[in-house]
Amino acid sequence: MSENLKTDLWISWDDYNHLIERLAIQVHDSGWQFDHMVCLARGGLRIGDVFSRLFKKSLNILTVSSYRGEGGQEHQQLLIGEHISGLSGQLEGRVLLLDDLADSGLTFLEVDKCLRQRYTGITEMKSASLWAKSVSKMMPDYYVEFVEGSPWIHQPFEIYDSFSIADLKKEHAEAQG
Numbered sequence: 001m002s003e004n005l006k007t008d009l010w011i012s013w014d015d016y017n018h019l020i021e022r023l024a025i026q027v028h029d030s031g032w033q034f035d036h037m038v039c040l041a042r043g044g045l046r047i048g049d050v051f052s053r054l055f056k057k058s059l060n061i062l063t064v065s066s067y068r069g070e071g072g073q074e075h076q077q078l079l080i081g082e083h084i085s086g087l088s089g090q091l092e093g094r095v096l097l098l099d100d101l102a103d104s105g106l107t108f109l110e111v112d113k114c115l116r117q118r119y120t121g122i123t124e125m126k127s128a129s130l131w132a133k134s135v136s137k138m139m140p141d142y143y144v145e146f147v148e149g150s151p152w153i154h155q156p157f158e159i160y161d162s163f164s165i166a167d168l169k170k171e172h173a174e175a176q177g
Helices: 011-032 045-055 106-118 154-160 165-176
Strands: 036-041 059-069 074-085 093-104 122-135 140-146
Touching: 011 045, 011 074, 011 122, 011 140, 036 045, 036 122, 045 059, 045 093, 045 122, 059 106, 074 106, 106 122
Parallel strands: 036 059, 036 093, 093 122, 122 140
Antiparallel strands: 059 074
């Protein structure tokens, strides 16, 4: 058994939502004002949604992927989407990047570099995540929990990584009796 399996963290929906709220309070209380926020999909989507509602800002989404394979737990080459989806216009000024965790730190580092090249009007960029692992090459500007080592963090929505529509139909049919 690998070391990571011994120390996996399991997060409930209630805990997950509470972490997002704590992160929003932390960013707010820092006094730093951002002009745009970009959530990194998929991990940052739920965080971006809540931040968009709380901070009354348009939601911008950039698709990135480094975990793929069976169950989404295989670390592979980082892929960064070519376009940002959003309604807030050209990215410029102060930008907040949102993701679920700083695992290796590579995603934040590479996305920062990529966005600064694509959008030369960006004057400042900060990052925020729910978790920051001690093995990360960079720590986000804002994070809620520091995690020693590199355990797998099982987030509540990950159950769908191993589900199929057939599984859901069977489960719902059994529940209806």
